[in-house]
Amino acid sequence: MPPRSWLARLLAAVALVATVMGLALGVSAWRARGLVDSGASLVLDGEYLPAARELTRAVVAAPRDARAHYYLGLAYAGLGQRAAALSHARDAVRLAPRDPQYEAGLATVLLDAGRVGDAIGHLRRAAELEPRSPDIRLLLADTLRRAGDVEGMEEQYRIAMHLARGSALGAVAHEQLKAAQGRP
Numbered sequence: 001m002p003p004r005s006w007l008a009r010l011l012a013a014v015a016l017v018a019t020v021m022g023l024a025l026g027v028s029a030w031r032a033r034g035l036v037d038s039g040a041s042l043v044l045d046g047e048y049l050p051a052a053r054e055l056t057r058a059v060v061a062a063p064r065d066a067r068a069h070y071y072l073g074l075a076y077a078g079l080g081q082r083a084a085a086l087s088h089a090r091d092a093v094r095l096a097p098r099d100p101q102y103e104a105g106l107a108t109v110l111l112d113a114g115r116v117g118d119a120i121g122h123l124r125r126a127a128e129l130e131p132r133s134p135d136i137r138l139l140l141a142d143t144l145r146r147a148g149d150v151e152g153m154e155e156q157y158r159i160a161m162h163l164a165r166g167s168a169l170g171a172v173a174h175e176q177l178k179a180a181q182g183r184p
Contacts, residue, residue: 032062040071048078059088066096070105077109085109093122100130104139116147127156134164138173145180153180 035058042051055072062068073088089106096102103126110119123140130136141156157177164170178184 100126
């Protein structure tokens with residue numbers, strides 16, 4: 001067999017193997033995305049055990065998918081499994097450090113575990129990443145209130161009120177600020 005013919009066959013075989021592997025990885029990613037979507041929907045419906053099953057399969061199929069870890073953490077939190085919830089919430093933040101939703105989710109799990117100081121740090125980070133989010137500001141204000149930081153709490157309620165001016169969320173921030181200050 002002439003050298004060029006052998007080389008052409010070798011390159012064709014390598015290309016075929018690469019194509020098959022690429023298709024397999026694509027199918028795996030597509031399957032994982034479907035599992036995450038299904039699991040997220042179950043979490044939102046409060047079906048934590050089936051959600052945890054779906055999302056565990058998603059994490060196995062795509063271990064670097066921050067969204068899968070995030071929703072699996074929420075499912076575990078719903079099941080009262082704090083250590084597992086915290087582990088997956090941390091993984092979500094580690095895999096997508098620029099995502100304020102994952103920072104806020106980790107803060108929520110930390111709050112459930114009574115770790116207010118740690119939660120504040122993650123909420124501050126979420127507020128840095130998404131400074132125009134009244135939701136994050138309101139959650140940060142509530143957490144600062146819980147920690148006894150009156151000045152920080154008032155500042156965050158005011159920011160939330162400004163960002164959500166004219167909406168129900170702005171009204172909630174206003175009422176929370178009035179209640180925190182002991183005003184009717």
